[in-house]
Amino acid sequence: MPTRRDFLILSAGAGAVLTVAAPAFAHDAHGHAKSVTAITEVFGDGVRLTAVAIEYNGTVKGEALTAGSFAVESRTVTGAFTSTSADPADRAAEGPFVIVTLSPEDVNAPLAVKTGGPQGNGGPGNGGNGGPGGPGGKGGPGQAGDIPTYDTTYPPASATVLQSGPVALVSGHVMEGSTTPFETTKVENLIVDDFRQLEFNDPETGKLLRYNLFVPKDYDPARRYPLVLFMHDAGATSDVTRTTLFQGLGAICWASPADQAARPAFVLAPQFAEIIADDDSHTSDALDATINLIRALAGEYSIDTDRLYTTGQSGGCMMSIAMNIKYPEFFAASFLVAGQWDPELVRPMAKAKLWILVSQDDSKAFPGQNAITEVLEAEGAQISRATWDARWTAGEFRTAFDAIDAEASPINYVTFAPGTVIPEGETGAGASGHRNTWRVAYTIEPIREWIFRQSKA
Secondary structure, rough: OOHHHHHHHHHHHOOOOOOOOOOOOOOOOOOOEEEEEEEEEEEEEEEEEEEEEEEEEEEEEOOOOOHHHEEEEOEEEEEEEEOOOOOOOHOOOEEEEEEEEOOOOOOOOOOOOEEOOOOOOOHHHOOOOOOEEEEEOOOOOOOOOOOOOOEEOOOOOOOEEEEOOOEEEEOOEEEEEOOOEEEEOOEEEEOOOHHHEEEEOOOOOEEEEEEEEEEEOOOOOEEEEOOEEEEEOOOOOOOOOOHOOOOOOOHHHHHHHHHHHHHOOOEEEEEOOOOOOOOOEEOOOOOHHHHHHHHHHHHHHOEEEEEEEEEEEEHHHHHHHHHHHOOOOOOEEEEOOOOOOOHOOOOOHHOEEEEEEEEEOOOOOOHHHHHHHHHHHOOOOOEEEEEEEEOOOHHHHHHHHHHHHHOOOOEEEEEHHHHOOOOOOOOHHHHHHHHHHHHHHHOHHHHHHHHHHHOOO
């Protein structure tokens, strides 16, 4: 990974100078760079800068490109290949774009900037565990409707790139290494940019609700599409609409090209500027405003109201539970991640279709869901249980899913075994066992498949 000093040395020692200066780019017949785009990708723990796309004024041959062909300041270059667009998914043997891939494990790959604190459902000062989205103590990060003092922002990604090796064009022209770096001037946020940012003024509650909406590609009003509602945790509370998309996979996973090819659906991700649910099992009026938003969208688009789904992490999970209690016939199924509620209130959910996922390292959600499922069973619900290892491969998750799915229960309660959600090198202190639950939860495709199999019809 070249530091700033290393990068300057590389620049000084490179070959012939390209007629490229940042931020202006040459447009001549020899194929010099036209534009440079920073590419971001959302992971389970948030958005990261993972690539740079360099557009040349000519078609580049990809066969000779290597990780050594480029250097990126303070980042680890892992590869380089040609593409027909700035999207790495459009990889080709030749094309006008060169994608320079970067290690997502670099310390400065994540883009989140956290301010204020504590972030989470409670902090050390009030008996809580603290940490972003953490379980915390009684009362959590505040009362429902409170505006938190903390925030997480996501500055636009940027990078400085040096072409340190030759780049050959199909025309036969070879561009030698450069002493002048490229500066990114654009950003492409994979999947995130496919969402629309909108506002809903709810006439019933008088509330303004900011939200992100993914509309299926090639939307056809003659078809009926399911809709997935995702609600973020308290740590992502913000008045910046795209925060919920950048924080993790809760909304993004349903809108990925692979998921949409298999299961076309609308994806709705409200951005709440207030605490929506608290540890006293109260919610803000965002609950009714969100339900009303879904009803309004169902009137605007061809949405299958027999296939409405809700999911959420931490506070968003709590809000999903509260919605199921107040509107028990509204959703066809729910994916509940790392949250809890007063078990005395959950009886209306006994006939719901639920997939519950918590970590045994979560000091509140684990005992909380144990209590909830006991109440639901007492009300006659059939519940299947399993313990999974959060470190499993996709194939191992598939095998474990098939085993519990074979029991055909309307409610599935899965817990991650102790220690398995904690990333290597990270301690289990604070809220680590809580927030790392959703880092893994939304990567498990069979659960998403199960959700879409459910219908009220």
